[in-house]
Amino acid sequence: MKKKACTILLLVLAVLASPLFAGGASEASASQKTVTYWSMWNEAEPQGLVLAQAAEAFKNETGITVDIVFNGREIRKTLQPALDAGEKIDIFDEDISRVNSTWGKYLLPLEDYVKKSYPTTGTKSYSDSVSAALIDLARKEGGGTLKVAPYQPFAFVVMYNKDLFNKAGITTTPKTWAEFEDACAKLVKAGITPITVDDAYMAAFFGYNLSRLAGLEKTLQMANNNEFKDPSVLEFGRIWSDFAKKGYISKKAASNIYPAGQIEEIAAGKVAMYLNGTWLPNEIKGNAPNLNWGAFAWPAMGPNGTGIEANNYGAQCFGINVNSKVPDEAFQFIVYMTTGKWDSALAKESLGVPMGKDSEWPKQTAEAKTIIDHTTTWMTWAVGMENLPDVNAKIKENFSKLILGSLDADGFYAAMNK
Structure with missing residues (x-):
């Protein structure tokens, strides 16, 4: 009997020491x-x-x-x-x-x-x-x-080709609109198209520009109300109508269906800049494995708008x-x-x-680190310009026409307010 009792006691002790009982679950250790x-x-x-x-x-x-x-x-x-x-x-x-x-x-x-x-x-x-x-x-x-x-x-920033900037003699990235214009002029003089965009990012492109011209709150109001009577919309039209005439934005941008611009223009080394995300190098690494990437925040454009401290991330x-x-x-x-x-x-x-x-x-x-570290104002994706399908579609249609010259600044303004 003693031997049997001892055996039972040992079995009980073994069970109590098992993970099912030590800590209350099979996840004891x-x-x-x-x-x-x-x-x-x-x-x-x-x-x-x-x-x-x-x-x-x-x-x-x-x-x-x-x-x-x-x-x-x-x-x-x-x-x-x-x-x-x-x-x-x-x-x-x-x-x-x-x-x-x-x-x-x-x-x-x-x-x-x-x-x-x-x-x-x-x-x-x-x-x-x-x-x-x-x-x-x-x-x-x-x-x-x-x-x-x-x-x-990620951060939504200007991703640029450092080799093309070097070729054009651009030694520092632009922080103001005057500096951005100067960089575009130098690129064109060197035979390089400064910037492009695909249809997938046109609304973000428009939103970033308006936030730099009119401020974040007013830009979001325009996007959410589908109301574009603010003078900044006309100013946008004037800027990019002028830039298109000077060759500062690719003519192909008007018809680029994603990802045509980033593959056929950026990856091919034909265009220097793209307002896009820090994910862009990964997306086109198969097409441009050796592209020398840099990054900077979209420049400040005026006294009433946001500066380089405001970005989407x-x-x-x-x-x-x-x-x-x-x-x-x-x-x-x-x-x-x-x-x-x-x-x-x-x-x-x-x-x-x-x-x-x-x-x-x-x-x-690596150059995006400084942008993220110094961003103090968060902007929603596309600064709200993709919140309403009608707004997104309107931007794509009218910005394309603005680039091609079939709409001037006044025409663009009127079309955005139809």
Whole structure:
């Protein structure tokens, strides 16, 4: 009997010592925990490749498994039903605005997490180790509470060909409109077309110009009210009608269907500048692997408008499911991806922008760092000019006609107010 009782006692002790009882769940030790991450990337994309490598390294270092489910952009359709069904999803990602607005009720607040330090942040807190501008934007998008962790930041800036600038004798990037005009004149004199645009970015082009002429608030009012009677609209027409006559903007811009301008003109080395995102080098690296990229903020245009301190910027972002059973481990992986080695690797492989303050920037986007660091005013995408389909369509039609000369400044103004 004693032997039998002893055997039973040993079995009970063994069961109590198992992970099911030590800590209350099968996730008692890091080596047995799994974080399920639904990703917006495809497995073969640069971002997907880096994420997979990082997850493997993370497991080796921490014992925590990160199970990545690559959804691609279909995540916009697949995530909601999965969350509603209670499927095990610990991390998901997408655009910073979309995650907050579409899946906000599933987001775990992160304010307590970002106050702490982690292995890749050293003695600094997480919030002190990453871009303050992006954290502020994420908090704003979350209604005043930080619910997502941004990564893969971007800024909407002028991406330019440094070799073409050098050929034209341009030694500094323009900050004022007079300097911009001077740069355009030098480029044309050197036989180089200064700037182009595709149909996909015409509304943003128009919005940026108006914000520099009339200010942010007034520009947003025009966009949202479909009302363009402000004198800045006529001034825009005068500027770009004149620029088109001088050859400062490509004639092809009037008919460029995305991505014709960025491939056939920018990548081909025929045009020097494009008001676009810091994602442009990655988008056309296959067409222009050796292009010598630079970046500067759209110049100030007048006393009533915004200056180079106002720009559109954003990011993708990670969100943690409020129902996750492994939120600490999920945030640990997020820190791993947004600071240190893997933040730099993600930026390098995607020719993008890192999130960490101490992370390494790819040379293709390095000049955008100064712009982001000195941006104090955030502007919404296209400064609102894509909010209404009718406005977007009106801009594309009439700006194309302005470039071609079939509308003069007065005609453009009248057409925008029909």
